[in-house]
Amino acid sequence: MGYRQFWRQVMNxxxxxxxxxxxxxxxGMADVLMVSHLGNEAVAAVGLSAKLNFVLILVMAAxxxxxxxxxxxxxxxxxxxxxxxxxxxxxxxxxxxxLPFTLWLLGWSxxxxxxxxxxxxxVELGTLYLTLIGLTLFTTQGIIVYESAMRSxxxxxxxxxxxxxxxxxxxxxxxxxxxxxxxxxxxGVTGAAIAxxxxxxxxxxxxxxxxxxxPELRLEGATWRALRGTRLPGNFIALTWPLVANFTLWSAGSxxxxxxxxxxxxxxxxxxxxxxxxxxxxxxxxxxxVSACGIMIGQRLGRDQFAEARWLAHxxxxxAPLGSLLLGLMLLAVSPPLLGWMNMPDADTAYQTQLAxxxxxxxxxxxxxxxxxxxxxxxxxxxxxxCLGMDMVxxxxxxxPLTWLAAFFWxxxxxxxxxxxxxxxxxxxxxxxxxxxxxxxxxxxxEPEEPVPGCPALK
Numbered sequence: 001m002g003y004r005q006f007w008r009q010v011m012n013x014x015x016x017x018x019x020x021x022x023x024x025x026x027x028g029m030a031d032v033l034m035v036s037h038l039g040n041e042a043v044a045a046v047g048l049s050a051k052l053n054f055v056l057i058l059v060m061a062a063x064x065x066x067x068x069x070x071x072x073x074x075x076x077x078x079x080x081x082x083x084x085x086x087x088x089x090x091x092x093x094x095x096x097x098x099l100p101f102t103l104w105l106l107g108w109s110x111x112x113x114x115x116x117x118x119x120x121x122x123v124e125l126g127t128l129y130l131t132l133i134g135l136t137l138f139t140t141q142g143i144i145v146y147e148s149a150m151r152s153x154x155x156x157x158x159x160x161x162x163x164x165x166x167x168x169x170x171x172x173x174x175x176x177x178x179x180x181x182x183x184x185x186x187x188g189v190t191g192a193a194i195a196x197x198x199x200x201x202x203x204x205x206x207x208x209x210x211x212x213x214x215p216e217l218r219l220e221g222a223t224w225r226a227l228r229g230t231r232l233p234g235n236f237i238a239l240t241w242p243l244v245a246n247f248t249l250w251s252a253g254s255x256x257x258x259x260x261x262x263x264x265x266x267x268x269x270x271x272x273x274x275x276x277x278x279x280x281x282x283x284x285x286x287x288x289x290v291s292a293c294g295i296m297i298g299q300r301l302g303r304d305q306f307a308e309a310r311w312l313a314h315x316x317x318x319x320a321p322l323g324s325l326l327l328g329l330m331l332l333a334v335s336p337p338l339l340g341w342m343n344m345p346d347a348d349t350a351y352q353t354q355l356a357x358x359x360x361x362x363x364x365x366x367x368x369x370x371x372x373x374x375x376x377x378x379x380x381x382x383x384x385x386x387c388l389g390m391d392m393v394x395x396x397x398x399x400x401p402l403t404w405l406a407a408f409f410w411x412x413x414x415x416x417x418x419x420x421x422x423x424x425x426x427x428x429x430x431x432x433x434x435x436x437x438x439x440x441x442x443x444x445x446x447e448p449e450e451p452v453p454g455c456p457a458l459k
Contacts, residue, residue, distance in 0.1 A: 394431070
């Protein structure tokens with residue numbers, strides 16, 4: 001593959017995903033900004049609830065990642081029936097996984113909020129917000145799975161269209177419901193949650209209706225019936241369970257960092273809440289690149305083009321972190337006016353947020369390197385178990401203990417506690433680079449299936 005062809009394919013896949021990710025991050029920033037005038041408690045409640053919801057989003061993303069891996073390889077191999085069956089399998093598994101979480105949030109949101117804050121106002125506001133967000137789990141899971149499948153068949157522009165309209169609707173509803181008007185009272189934090197519920201319902205309904213009109217991802221009765229005569233569900237679960245375990249434990253650890261900040265006080269928790277959407281916007285530009293990496297490599301692995309897959313991996317491994325460092329320096333240069341525009345609740349919050357942004361901008365290129373290595377390369381070849389082990393060692397044995405020690409034993413300033421989070425990324429980077437060099441991820445996951453006894457072989 002020549003460099004011109006490489007960059008053309010990267011841009012076709014990465015740009016729509018990056019724009020969509022940036023819009024999602026902007027929505028998260030809008031939620032925080034639109035309640036910032038209500039005080040630190042409202043900012044902390046929305047931020048903490050969003051972080052708890054983020055744990056479940058990552059569980060959904062694990063199933064979406066499994067769908068993306070298999071769809072990319074089957075699509076690369078030209079097996080369109082398996083593409084649709086994989087989508088159906090992912091939707092079914094996602095529904096089953098989200099059912100207990102939905103019941104949990106609808107009945108027991110308050111104890112979750114209390115894990116991160118002892119402030120009664122934060123607990124009250126966060127409980128209402130998180131309970132309502134529980135109503136979106138099924139629709140959000142469906143959206144993530146469909147988006148993963150659409151990108152893996154090379155149609156990254158479709159999810160962008162759906163997301164852009166839904167996000168604009170969400171922001172408009174946010175403004176209306178948070179502040180009131182047109183006969184409705186100001187609902188504050190609760191209004192932001194209701195806006196999210198309505199926007200997600202609209203987005204998922206639109207996706208279902210439109211994709212059923214297209215042959216690529218149309219799910220018919222024959223698609224669901226075919227799952228009973230194939231080993232695909234078993235193969236999908238075998239690929240996906242390490243991803244679900246990985247994403248769940250990683251997201252729980254990520255929540256642990258947020259809980260440590262919450263126990264340090266409302267100001268550190270507000271800083272983490274204010275930085276979360278900025279960090280999301282920062283990574284959005286590279287999530288598209290990582291997604292393109294995974295799709296391009298996955299399609300070549302499905303065609304047994306291992307030399308080209310390795311060439312692509314090496315290109316992405318230096319392009320992504322270098323671009324991240326350059327963007328971090330630019331973001332750091334404009335951080336003073338950016339933070340001034342964010343309407344900080346008080347001077348201490350603004351000062352602590354500025355210090356934490358320095359750490360984020362100068363150090364997060366390591367995170368982007370790990371995103372590229374794990375999500376874009378290793379998982380494309382089904383090397384999910386190693387990724388699970390590497391994440392767990394780096395986070396639970398290195399990152400979280402050091403952060404806890406910095407916060408409560410050494411009693412360091414918050415900026416150093418925040419910086420200690422990067423310790424896990426350094427350890428992880430060394431491990432994943434070694435694994436990529438070994439080449440265990442160069443695997444075709446679309447090997448012909450053995451027929452199930454008593455069932456005709458599927459083509």
